[in-house]
Amino acid sequence: MSTHDHSARVPLAFLLPGARAQVDALGDEIDATQREQILAYGLAPGRPVTVLQQQPMTLVMIDEVELALESSVARHVWVTRR
Numbered sequence: 001m002s003t004h005d006h007s008a009r010v011p012l013a014f015l016l017p018g019a020r021a022q023v024d025a026l027g028d029e030i031d032a033t034q035r036e037q038i039l040a041y042g043l044a045p046g047r048p049v050t051v052l053q054q055q056p057m058t059l060v061m062i063d064e065v066e067l068a069l070e071s072s073v074a075r076h077v078w079v080t081r082r
Contacts, residue, residue, distance in 0.1 A: 009078050009080055010078070010081070011078060012058060012069070012075075013071050013074035018050070018051065019050070020049070020082040021050075021051070021081050021082055022048050022082055023047050023048075023078075023079055024078045028076075034073060041067045047062055048062075049062050057069060058074035
């Protein structure tokens with residue numbers, strides 16, 4: 001796979017505001033409590049997300065829900081750009 005392939009898996013924290021992606025996986029580095037919470041808000045494999053901002057926290061839109069993630073969590077949410 002080329003480094004210019006836009007379908008490559010990347011951490012959510014690496015996407016610029018305005019980028020759209022699909023969640024591929026939640027890394028094992030995310031603790032069980034945080035995992036349960038973000039899944040409850042809809043940040044789950046197969047779901048589309050739009051990045052709204054990256055600083056001071058990663059803010060994403062999932063359907064009609066805005067979700068703020070610490071960068072330490074967003075680095076372990078794997079997505080594919082759309």
